[in-house]
Amino acid sequence: MKIQNQSYRTIWLDTEDEGVVNIIDQRGLPHQLTIEQLKSLNEGAAAIREMHVRGAPLIGVTAAYSMYLGLYHAPEDTDWSTFIPAAVKALQETRPTAVDLFNVLQRVQTALEGRSKQQELVKTAKDLAAEVAEESVSFCRDIGLHGLKIIEDIYENNGNEPVNILTHCNAGWMACIDYGTATSPIYAAHDKGIPVHVWVDETRPRNQGARITAFELKEHGVPHTVIVDNLGGHLMQHKMVDMVIVGTDRTTRNGDVANKIGTYLKALAAHDNDVPFYVALPSSTIDWTIENGLKDIPIEKRSGHEVKYIQGLEQDKLKQVLLTPAESPALNYGFDVTPARLVTGLITERGICEASEAGLSALFPELND
Numbered sequence: 001m002k003i004q005n006q007s008y009r010t011i012w013l014d015t016e017d018e019g020v021v022n023i024i025d026q027r028g029l030p031h032q033l034t035i036e037q038l039k040s041l042n043e044g045a046a047a048i049r050e051m052h053v054r055g056a057p058l059i060g061v062t063a064a065y066s067m068y069l070g071l072y073h074a075p076e077d078t079d080w081s082t083f084i085p086a087a088v089k090a091l092q093e094t095r096p097t098a099v100d101l102f103n104v105l106q107r108v109q110t111a112l113e114g115r116s117k118q119q120e121l122v123k124t125a126k127d128l129a130a131e132v133a134e135e136s137v138s139f140c141r142d143i144g145l146h147g148l149k150i151i152e153d154i155y156e157n158n159g160n161e162p163v164n165i166l167t168h169c170n171a172g173w174m175a176c177i178d179y180g181t182a183t184s185p186i187y188a189a190h191d192k193g194i195p196v197h198v199w200v201d202e203t204r205p206r207n208q209g210a211r212i213t214a215f216e217l218k219e220h221g222v223p224h225t226v227i228v229d230n231l232g233g234h235l236m237q238h239k240m241v242d243m244v245i246v247g248t249d250r251t252t253r254n255g256d257v258a259n260k261i262g263t264y265l266k267a268l269a270a271h272d273n274d275v276p277f278y279v280a281l282p283s284s285t286i287d288w289t290i291e292n293g294l295k296d297i298p299i300e301k302r303s304g305h306e307v308k309y310i311q312g313l314e315q316d317k318l319k320q321v322l323l324t325p326a327e328s329p330a331l332n333y334g335f336d337v338t339p340a341r342l343v344t345g346l347i348t349e350r351g352i353c354e355a356s357e358a359g360l361s362a363l364f365p366e367l368n369d
């Protein structure tokens with residue numbers, strides 16, 4: 001996707017120094033675009049933990065590149081049999097909810113098995129990171145093509161009026177490598193000339209919607225309006241939302257989805273107002289080992305600081321200001337679970353299915369065994 005007409009991905013290997021991986025540091029967006037150079041496993045882990053990068057698919061790819069950096073910069077006499085599991089564990093501990101992180105690390109570990117020469121380990125990790133990144137791009141592109149059909153149908157059924165789509169958090173290209181998941185059908189529709197307008201939930205406390213989704217859509221020229229998180233229900237009651245599309249950090253085998261906190265409330269409001277509620281996901285985000293999302297998906301608890309302080313621009317400088325009484329405690333769960341019964345359909349790289357084990361298994365029979 002483009003920023004000021006220049007094409008970017010969210011993560012890439014440096015062309016001049018192969019011991020460096022570049023990322024877009026998302027913390028300053030939309031006001032500051034910073035390219036950060038990661039030079040070690042620890043820097044990669046910190047970038048995930050402290051949300052320089054975020055979003056399920058991008059977290060997974062960053063973890064793969066962090067493994068590569070760790071192997072590349074390790075001394076020659078490293079004991080790989082202890083180094084590799086320790087590196088995997090350090091990365092697994094960065095964020096608990098997005099399953100891409102664990103799926104990708106499992107893939108890296110399996111690919112490294114049985115190898116003991118540094119050159120070979122480095123090459124394997126590097127190739128796998130590139131493969132996972134390319135796979136994500138291709139999955140997201142295909143999600144867009146499948147989701148496009150839903151938007152086209154709504155457009156035709158609405159007498160060719162602009163299609164109003166509500167989204168929560170940032171499940172855009174900044175959360176992936178390119179295209180995004182929830183945004184991919186939106187970009188595909190916009191690029192095809194179908195008039196779309198996006199209601200962008202600000203997504204407290206870190207405001208990924210107001211800061212990142214709005215930035216992406218603005219850069220691509222997609223009409224959008226930023227709204228407070230509490231407005232969605234009212235808009236739905238007044239027929240101002242034609243569909244909701246969100247992303248997911250972990251989808252259980254029966255179609256429950258964990259996504260950014262507040263997603264569940266949007267699903268309830270959509271259900272009550274007969275607004276179709278779609279979840280867009282690459283198969284890397286499915287956790288086949290879990291059936292009950294509410295019981296079994298680990299929900300990240302983050303610092304209350306994120307609730308108590310808000311970041312903005314003052315005279316060209318980013319500033320955090322205190323919002324609450326300094327003494328008031330704050331509780332900050334990062335995700336909630338939307339039960340499958342509230343999901344109209346899952347938009348995957350292989351097509352659209354019911355949010356159920358039968359639906360997912362029909363599309364991905366080889367993964368569910």
Ligand code: MRU
Pocket residue numbers: 054055056057098168169170171172175176180181182208246247248249259260261334
């Ligand atoms: O805490 P974040 O910003 O990493 O949460 C991201 C989300 O909840 C996204 O909606 C989700 O990862 C889907 S991204 C394609």
